[in-house]
Amino acid sequence: MFLSPFFQALRAFLLRINLSLVLLLIILQLAVWYPFIDNAYDNAGRQLKLKQGAQHSWNSIQQQSRALAMAEFEDHPWLQHRTVDTAQEITSIWEIEGAASLPQWQTALEQVEERFALALLSVSWQRRSGEQWQGKMQFSIQAPKMNREYHNWLPARILIERFIKKDWQLLSTMRTSENASALVEYKHHRHWVQEGSWLPAAGFSVGSVSSDQVTLIAKDGSLQTLAIRQVGDDDD
Numbered sequence: 699m700f701l702s703p704f705f706q707a708l709r710a711f712l713l714r715i716n717l718s719l720v721l722l723l724i725i726l727q728l729a730v731w732y733p734f735i736d737n738a739y740d741n742a743g744r745q746l747k748l749k750q751g752a753q754h755s756w757n758s759i760q761q762q763s764r765a766l767a768m769a770e771f772e773d774h775p776w777l778q779h780r781t782v783d784t785a786q787e788i789t790s791i792w793e794i795e796g797a798a799s800l801p802q803w804q805t806a807l808e809q810v811e812e813r814f815a816l817a818l819l820s821v822s823w824q825r826r827s828g829e830q831w832q833g834k835m836q837f838s839i840q841a842p843k844m845n846r847e848y849h850n851w852l853p854a855r856i857l858i859e860r861f862i863k864k865d866w867q868l869l870s871t872m873r874t875s876e877n878a879s880a881l882v883e884y885k886h887h888r889h890w891v892q893e894g895s896w897l898p899a900a901g902f903s904v905g906s907v908s909s910d911q912v913t914l915i916a917k918d919g920s921l922q923t924l925a926i927r928q929v930g931d932d933d934d
Contacts, residue, residue, distance in 0.1 A: 755841040762814060762842060763789040769813070774798070774806045782836060791819065793836045799829040800852055808898035811848050815840040823853035848896060848903065861902075861914075861922045868912050868924040878907040882924065 766789050771777045776798050782791040794810065796803075810816070816837035824832040831853060869881040869888070879892040884900050891897070891912070895904040905913040905921065914922040 758842045759839060760788060762839060766792050766814060766839070771806065771809065773809070774802065776802070777806050789839055791836055791838060792816070793834065795834040797826060797830050797832045800831060800854060803831060803833060803852060805898060807851055808848070808896070808901075812896055812898055815842040818849070818851060821851055825853075861916065861920075863922075865900075866924055868926050871907060871909055871912075871926070873909065878909075880904075880907045880912045882912060 766779075767781060769779060771779075774796070777794060777796040779792065779794045781789045782793045784790055796806075798806070817840050819836045819838055821835045822833070826832050833853075835851065865885050867883040869883055871878060871880045873879075877892050879890055882889050882891050882897075884897060887899070889895075889897060891904045891907070893904055893906055897903070902914040902916055902922070905915045907913075911923055911925045914924065916922065
């Protein structure tokens with residue numbers, strides 16, 4: 699009878715030791731396995747991001763394929779287009795054809811590149827009477843992305859449009875956590891632009907946007923700067 703409290707206390711002590719040992723073993727196991735679990739988790743996260751990125755690209759290509767099929771170029775009625783080949787019901791090769799002057803071709807091709815992400819597969823040019831050029835181009839379809847590079851697919855050089863400062867005005871700028879944008883007026887038409895934007899009517903792309911100015915890049919690589927005009931500034 700007198701030993702009973704002793705054994706009860708001993709039993710409780712041993713239970714506490716066993717629980718401590720179990721907890722210690724669990725902690726040691728976690729310490730051993732944590733790097734592997736963490737690495738597996740990171741790999742799973744990367745795989746998920748890759749899968750999501752691939753799905754986003756595929757969705758973008760599908761949307762672009764539908765847009766290509768329904769494309770209209772009202773400013774260029776001479777320009778014809780058609781789907782040459784498809785893969786999985788998605789346009790894989792797209793073709794444009796027409797006859798026009800080089801400046802007309804330049805404007806049309808700038809609009810094509812502004813609206814669609816394409817890679818040139820083949821091109822043929824034939825000089826016709828006067829200033830007319832017969833052209834045919836085939837393109838493969840790419841996943842759309844920001845700040846795409848613009849190309850010169852013309853058969854000959856044409857004059858670069860001269861920068862006329864009075865045609866331009868920087869009205870305002872705006873910055874978010876991700877990027878900066880600006881409201882630019884060109885020949886009384888307003889455009890919201892950001893770095894990499896393309897203004898086909900003017901023949902300039904946007905190099906950078908800051909709080910008080912915008913840098914424009916001409917097709918020959920020359921730079922022009924637009925600054926916000928202050929009250930009282932005179933036009934050049």
